[in-house]
Amino acid sequence: MKNVTFYLDFVSPYAYLAFHALPQALEGCSYRMEYRPIVLGAVFKANAVPSPAQQPAKRDWIRRHTTWLAEQAGLTSFAPAVNHPFSSIPLSRMALACSEDGAINRYVANAVFAHCWEAGGADPLDLQRLEALRAVLHKQWQPTIQSVDDEAIKQRLRANTDAALATGLFGVPSFVVDGELLWGLDALPMLRARLLG
Template structure:
């Protein structure tokens, strides 16, 4: 059985798209997915990356592209009323549903739909209360423990080389982005390309001086 670690932050539209398409990508492969919430902002900061929202034209393109992908794939994606937003309340709520830093697919899906379906404000207090009520049977920890788990998840992800979300780790390889899903599937199926090119493609000499 293959184990895939799915690093996600609910603020990412591509995390939602990948979440919805992952079952189809993994069809026919014996697998277990571990969902790990991480703080995208901390990962971006660690690499000096402003993220799409920090570059005005890229922000506009990202929102158009993500919305188009939601339409073209049939997944559906509505931009929330405000974006980006601080995802800490959602990440910590997710990890109140955890004892070890991982969450189940039900929890991940409920929070992602809360953000990416309907075009509402993801941090509206009444909606957050309703989301907490919907997850009541999943709640296992407390807010302080959730903070610690989020910090540990994010630090561990950074140590593994994760620089953005969605990211997937399987068989010792990291895959980044919604568009890496076909590559992830090929790797899990043992495509011979990986033995020949995975390391070689990343070992090209740096062409810019320090």
């Protein structure tokens, strides 16, 4: 069995699409998936590149492309947030409040991705919606965590981002298996091949 680290940022619609494509793409493979939220903005800054979603033409392309990809995948509930790109830090911290070591489980990842990309374009940072997400995650929440502003949560997010950068990561979704980095939604067949040897 291979260990795979899936580095993600909830702001990325491509990470959302990869998350939903994983079970089918890796069917029959023996692996253990570890989901680790990172700060994509920090990755862009470290690599001295601008965020594609902050460039109007690229942002429009990302919206059209990911909507088409979601339709092709049968993800009919996909709806890009009208305020994309949004700050995903509060969402990643909320997810990491459900973690002991910086990795989150599939249930938590799915809940946060759905909050961002399956809400008919609603603002993921709306306070009422954030409170509703917290209620969804309530049973997963670590008892030692008082709020998403706890230093332990901030440290987990920094540590995940630093670990991702140490692999040479430059975007999400990214997967690391046996120290090898694979990037992008279209890398899933390559990831499958890697797991199959």
